[in-house]
Amino acid sequence: MGGFAQGLGVALGEHVVYGDDGQLLTSTLMDYHVPRADDMPPLVIESLHFLTDHNPLGVRGVGEGATGPPPTVIANALSDAFDGRLDIRNPVLTPERVYTLLREAKAVEATADRT
Secondary structure: OHHHHHHHHHHHOOOOOEOOOOOEOOOOOOOOOOOOHHHOOOOOOOOOOOOOOOOOOOOOOOOOHHHOHHHHHHHHHHHHHOOOOOOOOOOOOOHHHHHHHHHHHHHHHHHHHHO
16 A cells, blocks of 8 residues: 555655756655545555566565556546647646646647647
8 A cells, every 4th residue: 555655646746846946845745745644545455466487486576566557547547538638758747747738738739720
């Protein structure tokens, strides 16, 4: 669950921001959102076991495997919701970032309509 929360944080709020002068602007938890327990959706945890033939024990490495999927799933859902019109190249999808992506897509569409 912790890995999932970490991945959710990457997509929805954890974003280090620096000013033009190099000053860190997200230096406190008031500016840098870390998911809390009440931010988490209900989860169902399943454990799947797949042996590997890459070593005699049949085991795989371990780690925070659940951190990667949430940003990817959220980015894909956002892309699908807007029929692929958003140029999503970063897993950070804060409300401000999504708003910027929407404005950029609208500007691109307006430019295409004029040509």
